[in-house]
Amino acid sequence: MVNILIQMFSYPFLVRAVIVGLLVSLCAALLGVSLVLKRYSMIGDGLSHVGFGTLAIATAMNVAPLTISIPVCVMAAFLLLRISENSKIKGDAAIAIISTSSLAIGVVAISMTTGMNTDVCNYLFGSILSMSHADVKLSVTLSILVLGMFILLYNKVFAVTFDENFAKATGIKTDIYNMLIAFLTAITIVLGMRMMGALLISSLIIFPALTSMRFCKQFKTVTICSAIISIICFFLGVVGSYVYATPTGASVVIVNIGAFVLFWFGNLVRMKVNGVKSINGIEKRGIK
Amino acid sequence: MSLLICKDASFAYEGHTVISDLNFSVNSGDYLCIVGENGSGKSTLIKGLLRLKVPQRGSILMDEGLKSNEIGYLPQQTIVQKDFPASVYEVILSGRLSKMGIRPFYSKLDKTIAEENLVLLGIEHLRNKCYRELSGGQQQRVLLARALCATQKLLILDEPVAGLDPIVTQDLYKQIFKINREMGIAIIMVSHDVHSAVKYADLILHLKGQQIFFGKTSDYVKSSVGYGFLGGE
Numbered sequence: 001m002v003n004i005l006i007q008m009f010s011y012p013f014l015v016r017a018v019i020v021g022l023l024v025s026l027c028a029a030l031l032g033v034s035l036v037l038k039r040y041s042m043i044g045d046g047l048s049h050v051g052f053g054t055l056a057i058a059t060a061m062n063v064a065p066l067t068i069s070i071p072v073c074v075m076a077a078f079l080l081l082r083i084s085e086n087s088k089i090k091g092d093a094a095i096a097i098i099s100t101s102s103l104a105i106g107v108v109a110i111s112m113t114t115g116m117n118t119d120v121c122n123y124l125f126g127s128i129l130s131m132s133h134a135d136v137k138l139s140v141t142l143s144i145l146v147l148g149m150f151i152l153l154y155n156k157v158f159a160v161t162f163d164e165n166f167a168k169a170t171g172i173k174t175d176i177y178n179m180l181i182a183f184l185t186a187i188t189i190v191l192g193m194r195m196m197g198a199l200l201i202s203s204l205i206i207f208p209a210l211t212s213m214r215f216c217k218q219f220k221t222v223t224i225c226s227a228i229i230s231i232i233c234f235f236l237g238v239v240g241s242y243v244y245a246t247p248t249g250a251s252v253v254i255v256n257i258g259a260f261v262l263f264w265f266g267n268l269v270r271m272k273v274n275g276v277k278s279i280n281g282i283e284k285r286g287i288k
Numbered sequence: 289m290s291l292l293i294c295k296d297a298s299f300a301y302e303g304h305t306v307i308s309d310l311n312f313s314v315n316s317g318d319y320l321c322i323v324g325e326n327g328s329g330k331s332t333l334i335k336g337l338l339r340l341k342v343p344q345r346g347s348i349l350m351d352e353g354l355k356s357n358e359i360g361y362l363p364q365q366t367i368v369q370k371d372f373p374a375s376v377y378e379v380i381l382s383g384r385l386s387k388m389g390i391r392p393f394y395s396k397l398d399k400t401i402a403e404e405n406l407v408l409l410g411i412e413h414l415r416n417k418c419y420r421e422l423s424g425g426q427q428q429r430v431l432l433a434r435a436l437c438a439t440q441k442l443l444i445l446d447e448p449v450a451g452l453d454p455i456v457t458q459d460l461y462k463q464i465f466k467i468n469r470e471m472g473i474a475i476i477m478v479s480h481d482v483h484s485a486v487k488y489a490d491l492i493l494h495l496k497g498q499q500i501f502f503g504k505t506s507d508y509v510k511s512s513v514g515y516g517f518l519g520g521e
């Protein structure tokens with residue numbers, strides 16, 4: 001095991017990929033708790049598709065991918081947030097339209113320039129070779145930003161996530177916090193997308209939060225656990241992908257699925273032992 | 289002393305007036321129930337009182353001593369909360385948020401007040417329980433404790449007993465009545481349950497697109513509006 005790790009980290013590109021990946025999974029897990037609880041999981045998915053479109057266009061125009069992807073994704077994040085908040089438009093349908101449109105635009109842009117080659121596959125499913133020194137710097141900056149925000153604004157994020165109406169009524173500017181979360185999510189997705197793949201990146205946001213919600217009963221522990229679970233799963237995924245020569249993004253997702261099933265099953269067993277009938281109280285009371 | 293005065297206020301959505309000509313006032317220590325059928329503008333008025341919606345015409349004046357971060361609010365429950373992983377203590381403490389300003393963490397005073405409200409509502413044994421595992425009545429008590437953390441003057445409740453069984457409903461009404469009488473906190477409650485409204489409230493505001501009754505409960509029961517709405521008992 002130690003030999004494998006030493007061997008792995010003798011490749012500079014792998015070291016970069018692991019640093020960026022760990023930081024991105026940390027940020028994604030923290031943001032994910034709020035997004036999943038607010039029923040905004042699909043925003044993450046929509047954003048990754050928008051990211052794919054911008055990446056393809058940036059390649060076609062021969063400019064640095066992040067210079068286009070970040071601003072466009074941030075704008076898309078604000079748009080998606082607005083759509084989700086506006087009950088008149090069906091939020092999920094609008095997100096589906098935006099994500100499929102950007103996917104289509106991206107595919108056309110690629111086929112008109114380089115043709116449908118391995119690049120497309122790399123964009124969709126990720127490539128471990130794609131992390132540059134600039135990415136490392138950006139992801140370190142981003143993770144400091146997200147961590148700092150989470151610690152300083154933790155109580156406000158909790159209030160805005162748990163009960164937006166109450167928070168608004170007591171004079172908290174909930175829109176600002178929602179936009180901040182959307183903004184940071186967009187950047188996290190763009191950063192992680194090239195390694196994890198446009199189709200797989202949203203799993204980093206959703207899985208750790210869902211997994212930790214299986215067994216945690218406090219918001220604080222949910223947040224901390226999902227950060228830890230996310231980091232461990234990413235690391236195991238990367239090592240696994242190195243050992244078995246499987247694609248990194250998919251391997252990380254599979255480890256995440258494993259963790260989810262494990263905790264879900266563990267919780268089920270614990271419930272049986274304790275004689276509690278329901279997992280989260282919904283079944284117990286019925287939805288009123 | 290008036291806490292809140294509503295003067296000729298009207299509210300509209302996209303130019304379409306939902307409720308108009310509101311004229312009423314609430315003094316400190318009053319217990320006001322807002323009744324009316326669905327779509328009569330009750331929720332809109334609550335938004336106005338909470339300053340989440342600006343009146344189309346007229347005004348809602350707050351007394352100088354009452355700031356908007358001093359109103360306790362008990363909103364209707366959302367789907368998000370039904371399976372939210374948070375402890376009772378975390379939820380109650382979040383009621384202190386409006387007092388924090390830019391301070392990032394809770395002070396000792398915030399925590400003391402949260403503990404006091406836990407005891408006040410008789411839910412200290414639920415302190416570390418998960419919010420989603422509580423019964424409907426317990427959840428409402430938790431949210432009531434949170435609202436109390438935010439105020440010492442005025443509590444606004446939006447249908448607090450929706451979906452609760454009759455026994456729990458009566459318990460909650462009694463608790464709210466106790467808060468009003470013993471702590472002197474003014475109550476503004478939206479309610480569908482007009483019989484309980486006349487039982488506990490001092491004042492009744494009846495809405496139907498506009499204000500069709502405002503006054504003492506004893507007068508409301510005798511009035512033609514109240515007589516009709518109470519089912520002619």
